Amino acid sequence: MKYVIGVDLGTSAVKVLLMNQEGKVCDEVSKSYPLFQEKSGYSEQEPVEWVDKTTAALKELVAKFDGDVSDIEGISFSGQMHGLVLLNKDHQVLRNAILWNDTRTTEQCRQIYDLVGEDQLLQITKNPALEGFTLPKLLWVKQYEPEVLAKASVFMLPKDYLRYKMTDQIHSEYSDAAGTLLLNVAEKKWSQDICELVGIDFELCPPLVAPHEFVGEITESFANETGLAKTTKVFAGGADNACGAIGSAILSEGKTLCSIGTSGVVLSYEETKDRDFGGKVHYFNHGEENAFYTMGVTLAAGYSLSWFRDTFAKDVAFEDLLAGLNEVPIGANGLLFTPYLVGERTPYADATIRASFIGMDGSHERIDFARSVIEGITFSLNESIEIFRESGKTIDTIISIGGGAKNETWLQIQADVFNAKIVKLSSEQGPAVGASMLAAYGSGWFTSLQECANVFTAEDKVYEPIPENVEKYKTLFKLYKEVYQQTKLLNEGLKSFRKN
Numbered sequence: 001m002k003y004v005i006g007v008d009l010g011t012s013a014v015k016v017l018l019m020n021q022e023g024k025v026c027d028e029v030s031k032s033y034p035l036f037q038e039k040s041g042y043s044e045q046e047p048v049e050w051v052d053k054t055t056a057a058l059k060e061l062v063a064k065f066d067g068d069v070s071d072i073e074g075i076s077f078s079g080q081m082h083g084l085v086l087l088n089k090d091h092q093v094l095r096n097a098i099l100w101n102d103t104r105t106t107e108q109c110r111q112i113y114d115l116v117g118e119d120q121l122l123q124i125t126k127n128p129a130l131e132g133f134t135l136p137k138l139l140w141v142k143q144y145e146p147e148v149l150a151k152a153s154v155f156m157l158p159k160d161y162l163r164y165k166m167t168d169q170i171h172s173e174y175s176d177a178a179g180t181l182l183l184n185v186a187e188k189k190w191s192q193d194i195c196e197l198v199g200i201d202f203e204l205c206p207p208l209v210a211p212h213e214f215v216g217e218i219t220e221s222f223a224n225e226t227g228l229a230k231t232t233k234v235f236a237g238g239a240d241n242a243c244g245a246i247g248s249a250i251l252s253e254g255k256t257l258c259s260i261g262t263s264g265v266v267l268s269y270e271e272t273k274d275r276d277f278g279g280k281v282h283y284f285n286h287g288e289e290n291a292f293y294t295m296g297v298t299l300a301a302g303y304s305l306s307w308f309r310d311t312f313a314k315d316v317a318f319e320d321l322l323a324g325l326n327e328v329p330i331g332a333n334g335l336l337f338t339p340y341l342v343g344e345r346t347p348y349a350d351a352t353i354r355a356s357f358i359g360m361d362g363s364h365e366r367i368d369f370a371r372s373v374i375e376g377i378t379f380s381l382n383e384s385i386e387i388f389r390e391s392g393k394t395i396d397t398i399i400s401i402g403g404g405a406k407n408e409t410w411l412q413i414q415a416d417v418f419n420a421k422i423v424k425l426s427s428e429q430g431p432a433v434g435a436s437m438l439a440a441y442g443s444g445w446f447t448s449l450q451e452c453a454n455v456f457t458a459e460d461k462v463y464e465p466i467p468e469n470v471e472k473y474k475t476l477f478k479l480y481k482e483v484y485q486q487t488k489l490l491n492e493g494l495k496s497f498r499k500n
């Protein structure tokens with residue numbers, strides 16, 4: 001039997017998945033790492049942590065493997081998107097990585113519009129200037145840490161840096177490059193025009209390859225450290241959402257995905273490069289060749305729940321925190337939550353807005369708060385679904401993945417809030433499954449990703465919307481949407497009191 005490994009470099013943890021040629025998940029190991037939030041709006045991680053934790057996870061996986069390691073033929077990656085890693089000419093990391101959920105760059109987004117123009121930016125990159133994307137971060141370093149940028153020889157995205165440490169080869173690939181705001185998405189080329197207009201050296205952009213492309217074998221030292229065979233082939237990999245889409249078989253028009261990890265996304269497959277959403281949702285290159293996807297993003301989805309747990313119920317397991325969730329009525333006994341802990345992307349590109357609990361009552365217990373957090377996250381994702389439906393898409397079935405898909409009651413809440421059938425897959429690790437599939441397809445096991453998906457993905461359970469619940473959630477959703485409008489000005493006033 002042959003095997004592949006999918007590495008998902010997430011925001012909360014790295015997960016490594018061993019899958020065999022029959023598409024069975026044989027083992028998985030996960031190692032978490034911290035997030036540094038030194039100031040309001042800041043979010044950073046240390047690239048060395050990603051490498052150390054991935055090495056430790058692979059070492060553990062290989063130690064438990066009782067076959068011949070040379071049968072592990074290939075390895076590929078899924079990575080948290082947009083994070084900026086800067087390397088000097090000796091390829092040493094110059095500063096902490098600035099992550100996708102870091103919103104310090106509102107000023108740099110304005111500069112991009114001034115220098116490139118909104119229409120030209122949208123025409124080349126298919127996306128608006130949002131704080132989370134990579135180019136605003138590069139411009140922030142240029143403005144506030146010019147000595148750091150002066151030393152930089154290349155910028156990298158998180159999983160591309162990890163792959164570099166395993167292979168000694170520097171590359172980026174289309175699906176993650178699409179989230180930098182420096183890629184001509186339709187032509188799959190770095191945009192020299194944008195680099196020139198914003199004053200970023202074109203040489204900083206790494207060479208581009210396709211997600212399933214073979215980029216080299218692992219280095220001898222990485223093989224020695226992990227126990228993997230030196231012949232293990234490495235394939236480029238993709239952005240976590242592109243991999244989540246592959247790992248959930250979102251490989252044809254009409255398919256929709258909801259992923260609740262640290263962030264939350266609703267994503268829809270696009271066959272063509274020229275559908276026009278006017279920048280309301282993200283438009284990126286898929287991990288499948290010449291395909292695309294559109295996506296709405298809730299910045300703090302699973303993060304809202306983990307923030308709530310870490311702040312008010314430290315060391316309590318999610319399973320214990322959510323025990324009794326299904327006994328709390330819809331609407332959490334009159335409590336509404338908006339998940340704007342770090343600002344928001346879809347539908348409000350707003351770095352200043354912050355979260356709220358509305359309707360706190362002396363009778364509320366911790367489980368009411370937990371239910372309102374979960375309902376609030378789901379309402380936020382429903383705002384993306386609303387944009388897709390308004391554009392004419394039919395969304396009646398949604399594949400649900402990520403940490404949020406581990407809880408049955410939450411899956412039913414998704415069905416009722418989205419008013420759609422929710423499908424849970426046999427593994428909720430969509431991005432790591434997608435990364436494994438890129439390695440399997442890259443290794444030549446299948447002639448297409450779709451053929452691979454037929455073997456590697458399977459439905460586990462379906463949750464149907466319950467009409468009575470759908471109606472209640474429609475009423476609550478209207479109230480939920482009011483909260484953004486009613487708290488926008490309040491948050492602008494509070495901004496100067498935040499940790500700066």
Ligand SMILES: Nc1ncnc2c1ncn2[C@@H]1O[C@H](COP(=O)(O)OP(=O)(O)O)[C@@H](O)[C@H]1O
Nearest residue numbers: 010011012013261262302305306318402403404
């Ligand atoms: N048992 C659970 N029930 C509900 N939600 C969970 C559970 N376990 C994890 N989560 C949620 O999933 C999130 C992590 O999801 P994951 O897909 O692993 O994230 P990432 O890829 O960003 O590291 C946590 O922040 C938490 O909100």
Ligand SMILES: O=C(CO)[C@@H](O)[C@H](O)COP(=O)(O)O
Nearest residue numbers: 010011080081100261262263
């Ligand atoms: O910023 C985005 C997508 O645009 C996020 O989806 C990140 O890619 C992080 O993903 P998770 O760690 O939540 O999976």
